Amino acid sequence: xxxxxxxxxxxxxxxxxxxxxxxxxxxxxxxxxxxxxxxxxxxxxxxxxxxxxxxxxxxxxxxxxxxxxxxxxxxxxxxxxxxxxxxxxxxxxxxxxxxxxxxxxxxxxxxxxxxxxxxxxxxxxxxxxxxxxxxxxxxxxxxxxxxxxxxxxxxxxxxxxxxxxxxxxxxxxxxxxxxxxxxxxx
Amino acid sequence: xxxxxxxxxxxxxxxxxxxxxxxxxxxxxxxxxxxxxxxxxxxxxxxxxxxxxxxxxxxxxxxxxxxxxxxxxxxxxxxxxxxxxxxxxxxxxxxxxxxxxxxxxxxxxxxxxxxxxxxxxxxxxxxxxxxxxxxxxxxxxxxxxxxxxxxxxxxxxxxxxxxxxxxxxxxxxxxxxxxxxxxxxx
Numbered sequence: 001x002x003x004x005x006x007x008x009x010x011x012x013x014x015x016x017x018x019x020x021x022x023x024x025x026x027x028x029x030x031x032x033x034x035x036x037x038x039x040x041x042x043x044x045x046x047x048x049x050x051x052x053x054x055x056x057x058x059x060x061x062x063x064x065x066x067x068x069x070x071x072x073x074x075x076x077x078x079x080x081x082x083x084x085x086x087x088x089x090x091x092x093x094x095x096x097x098x099x100x101x102x103x104x105x106x107x108x109x110x111x112x113x114x115x116x117x118x119x120x121x122x123x124x125x126x127x128x129x130x131x132x133x134x135x136x137x138x139x140x141x142x143x144x145x146x147x148x149x150x151x152x153x154x155x156x157x158x159x160x161x162x163x164x165x166x167x168x169x170x171x172x173x174x175x176x177x178x179x180x181x182x183x184x185x186x
Numbered sequence: 187x188x189x190x191x192x193x194x195x196x197x198x199x200x201x202x203x204x205x206x207x208x209x210x211x212x213x214x215x216x217x218x219x220x221x222x223x224x225x226x227x228x229x230x231x232x233x234x235x236x237x238x239x240x241x242x243x244x245x246x247x248x249x250x251x252x253x254x255x256x257x258x259x260x261x262x263x264x265x266x267x268x269x270x271x272x273x274x275x276x277x278x279x280x281x282x283x284x285x286x287x288x289x290x291x292x293x294x295x296x297x298x299x300x301x302x303x304x305x306x307x308x309x310x311x312x313x314x315x316x317x318x319x320x321x322x323x324x325x326x327x328x329x330x331x332x333x334x335x336x337x338x339x340x341x342x343x344x345x346x347x348x349x350x351x352x353x354x355x356x357x358x359x360x361x362x363x364x365x366x367x368x369x370x371x372x
Contacts, residue, residue: 013349019226020346020354021207040205043229045241045323053239053325055231086366133319137231137327139239155354160206160346163199165364168206168341171357178351180272 002080003105003118004150011050011144017076017122018052019044020170022158023085025075026054027106029114030065034106036098036117037062038089040161042074050144051129057138061093066140070128071112074142075120076149079157079169111146121156122149188266189291189304190336197236197330203262203308204238205230206356208344209271211261212240213292215300216251220292222284222303223248224275226347228260236330237315243324247279252326256314257298260328261306262335265343265355297332307342308335 018024026037041055052074056063066072077085084102091098099106099115106115109125116123126142133139150156160168204210209226227241238260242249252258263271270288277284285292285301292301295311302309312328319325336342346354 016348016350019207020348021205041230043239043241044227045325053229055229082363083366086363090366090368090371139231141323158354160356162202162206162359164202165367166359166361167363168344168356169358169360170346170354172355173348173352174355175352177268177272177353180269180276181351182276185276 001103001119004121005152006123006148006150009122009147009149011147012047014050014052014124014144014147015044015047017149017156017158018042020158021160022076022170023161025077025085025088025117025120026056026062026066027073027075027114027117028062028065028069028071030069034097034099034115035062035065035093036088036104038085045141049129052124052126052142052144054140054142055138056140066128067131067134069114071114072126072142073109073112073114073116074124074126075117076122076156076158077120079159081119082159082167085159109146116148122147187289187305190307191338192309192334192336195308195333195335197333198233200236200238200310200330200333201230201233203335203342203344204228206344207346208262208356209347211263211271211274211303211306212242212248212252213259213261213301213303214248214251214255214257216255220283220285220301221248221251221279222274222290224271231327235315238310238312238328238330240326240328241324242326252314253317253320255300257300258312258328259295259298259300259302260310260312261303262308262342262344263306265345267305268345268353271345295332302334308333
């Protein structure tokens with residue numbers, strides 16, 4: 001299993017990895033216990049501050065840990081750990097220690113206590129920016145306060161969930177259309 | 187340019203096409219004028235009702251048309267029209283008729299007045315379900331009230347924006363991990 005070498009990524013650049021819509025792993029820590037959940041419903045909501053909206057169902061064990069600790073790390077897994085991503089989604093942190101069960105490495109964050117998953121391509125440390133939409137929409141609005149990403153490979157082979165057990169794989173990237181963009185729209 | 191043959195898609199199944207995170211085209215109609223915008227910041231927010239959150243910047247010409255008409259169509263383009271998707275994002279409906287300029291076909295909806303884009307793989311007719319987050323977050327919460335999707339090809343070659351003029355292409359889909367899912371999680 002690969003542990004990516006990572007560098008600092010400016011927080012306003014996390015869209016590079018989130019806007020294409022991959023499944024992500026959300027890690028949390030509360031009262032000494034850690035947890036991980038698999039999550040597909042998220043969106044970029046701003047650059048400055050760098051805001052990410054995440055739908056987190058109240059039945060998830062992570063829900064209360066995230067709401068109470070007001071912190072998380074959004075981790076971007078790649079295809080090599082797809083089976084673990086599914087396993088994490090199948091199981092509950094009520095019953096197991098997911099870092100141990102799935103042999104993932106909890107690395108310390110710089111700004112939050114929630115752990116980074118070392119085997120993921122990128123890790124975005126987040127603080128809860130707005131809790132007011134949780135009750136109505138299960139919507140957590142996070143601010144990315146520190147971001148780390150590998151630089152090799154340049155484009156990670158991310159996995160994108162369709163439902164029904166089918167993943168779309170990121171299998172190609174192109175700058176072919178770049179010349180068509182107005183520069184202010186890049 | 188391809189015009190897809192489409193069938194009815196149950197509205198709770200639109201995640202198949204939105205959750206993987208493609209760039210979409212949002213079409214609108216107000217006072218006889220139509221418009222199209224390119225949009226990458228969206229998320230699934232529920233199955234029943236079928237809710238989609240979309241970030242729509244107030245500077246976009248579509249913003250007032252959408253807020254006032256309370257309707258839109260979310261269209262899923264494929265790679266064959268990627269250059270048009272970029273062109274639509276580069277230009278404003280204040281200056282041009284985008285259906286005409288980009289030679290796209292406005293097809294009538296079943297439940298909304300906003301037009302479907304015939305050259306897109308799927309079209310989701312939406313009504314505004316919640317306008318209360320528009321001022322704070324530019325967040326439109328839409329309910330999909332009617333959905334149409336092609337059945338061939340089974341998996342469309344969608345385009346996913348990374349910023350900086352780079353698109354990730356959907357180039358592979360796999361059911362390889364399906365057997366790992368708990369059935370209730372599919």
